[in-house]
Amino acid sequence: MKFINEISISVLFLLLIVLFLDPFMYLMSDSLVFMVLGALVVLFALFATFLWREKAHDEREAMHKMLAGRIGYLIGSGSLLIGFVVQVLSGGHVDPWLVFGLAGLVVGKLIALAYVKAKH
Incomplete structure (x- = not known):
């Protein structure tokens, strides 16, 4: 379950980053840019938490x-x-x-x- 959560957070993080490849920002308005940036920060914090808590058995x-x-x-x-x-x-x-x-x-x-x- 933990592995699936880590993968889903990673994939969502990558998808949000790809949104910024739109060079003229046709797809994203200014308000959407800030919402995506906030989501990126939150997802990165979750991803870092998964990495930090990872224990080898x-x-x-x-x-x-x-x-x-x-x-x-x-x-x-x-x-x-x-x-x-x-x-x-x-x-x-x-x-x-x-x-x-x-x-x-x-x-x-x-x-x-x-x-x-x-x-x-």
Whole structure:
């Protein structure tokens, strides 16, 4: 049941993000944009809660959780790096949010490693 809830929240989150791909915002009025943004924040908080409360019951589940985290990290940082490279090659100007996002992932990983080594 918990797994189904996590999947449904993830799919709904992705569907709401896709709404923002409408470049001229034909599909979304200003009020709808703010409602979708609010829903995104709430869904992300629910998703983060699922991730934070996730517990492994044996070594195999712990390995699956660790592997999923690594794959997610690599896909996220790789996506930001591709955006960084494309923006540099297409005009030289890099969106600061790409830099902040990539730096946040790297710094967060370093802080998490230091925390885990100190705690365990």
